[in-house]
Amino acid sequence: MIGRLSGILLEKNPPQLLLDVQGVAYEVDVPMSTFYNLPSTGERITLFTHLVVREDAHLLFGFGSESERRAFRLLVKISGIGARTALSVLSGLSVAELAQAVTMQETGRLTKIPGIGKKTAERLLLELKDKLGVDLSTAVGIQRAPPASSDILHALLALGYSDKEAVATVKNLPDGLAVSDGIRQALKALAKA
Numbered sequence: 001m002i003g004r005l006s007g008i009l010l011e012k013n014p015p016q017l018l019l020d021v022q023g024v025a026y027e028v029d030v031p032m033s034t035f036y037n038l039p040s041t042g043e044r045i046t047l048f049t050h051l052v053v054r055e056d057a058h059l060l061f062g063f064g065s066e067s068e069r070r071a072f073r074l075l076v077k078i079s080g081i082g083a084r085t086a087l088s089v090l091s092g093l094s095v096a097e098l099a100q101a102v103t104m105q106e107t108g109r110l111t112k113i114p115g116i117g118k119k120t121a122e123r124l125l126l127e128l129k130d131k132l133g134v135d136l137s138t139a140v141g142i143q144r145a146p147p148a149s150s151d152i153l154h155a156l157l158a159l160g161y162s163d164k165e166a167v168a169t170v171k172n173l174p175d176g177l178a179v180s181d182g183i184r185q186a187l188k189a190l191a192k193a
Contacts, residue, residue, distance in 0.1 A: 002060060006046040012038060015087065017062070019047070026060055031072075031090035034064035052076075052083050059083060063090075071095045078127045080120065088115050089124070102128045103150045104167055149173065152182040161190065 005028070007021035014035055019026045028047060030038075039045060047062035048069040061083060063069040068090055075086035092113035093101065101109040102125055110121035149170050156166035169186045177185065 002049050002051045004046065004048055005062065007044065009038060009041050009043055009045050012041060015091070019045070019062075028060045028062035029087060030062045030064075031068065031087050032092075033090060033094055034062065034068065037064050050083075061087065065095075067095045071098060074128065075124070078124060080123065085115055085120075088113055092116075098128075101125070104153065104170070105129070105163065106167075149182070151179045152177075152186055155179075155183050156186055156190075159187075165190065 005019055005021050005026060007019045007026075009017060010020050010025060011018040012035070015029050015032065017028055017030060017035070017038065019028055028049065030047070034047070047064065048066050049063070050061045050069055050072055052059040052061065061072065063072065072083075072086050072090060075081050075089055076083055089098065089110070093109065097109070100106075105125050107118060107121040107125060110116050110124055111118055116124075152173065153166050153170045156169065157163065161169075166186075169189050170182075172189065173182050173185055
C-alpha cells in the first residue's frame with residue numbers, strides 16, 4: 001500500500017495531477033478541496049494516498065490531509081459507493097461539512113453533488129449515521145466537541161419531536177448558542193408552530 005507521497009508537482013489537470021517522486025512520476029486523482037490548495041507546478045508537496053487495486057487498473061488517490069483520506073476510506077466502504085463517487089463527495093463538501101450533513105441528516109446538501117441522487121444520499125446518511133460519533137468525528141480529525149446543534153437535535157428527538165420538526169427548528173437557531181439556551185429557544189419555536 002502506498003500511504004504517502006512527497007515530491008515535485010509536475011502537472012495539474014483537474015482532478016488529476018502528476019507528482020515526481022525521485023524520478024518516478026505518479027498520476028494521482030485528488031478531490032477539488034485538495035486541488036484548490038495545491039502550490040504552483042515545480043513546487044514540493046506531500047499527499048496522503050489511498051491505492052485502489054482493480055482487475056483492470058491500479059488507481060492512486062491523494063489528499064491534502066489525513067482527515068480527508070479517512071473520510072474517503074469511510075465512504076468507499078459503503079455499498080454502492082465507489083472511489084469516484086467518494087471523490088465527488090469530498091470535492092463537493094469539506095470533511096466538516098460532510099460530518100454536519102450526516103449529523104443533521106441533510107439529504108439536500110448531498111444531492112447537490114454531481115452523481116449523488118436522492119437514494120444514494122439517503123444511503124450515505126444512513127450508513128454514516130452510526131459511524132458519525134465513533135468513526136467520522138474521530139477518524140476524520142474533528143478533534144472538538146460535537147456542535148451544540150447536534151446535542152440540541154438529539155434532545156428534541158428524545159422529547160418526542162419528529163426528525164423533520166427537530167431538524168427544521170435547529171437549522172433556524174442562531175450559531176454559537178449554548179446547548180441549554182438552544183433547547184430553550186427550540187422549544188419556544190416549536191410551541192409557536
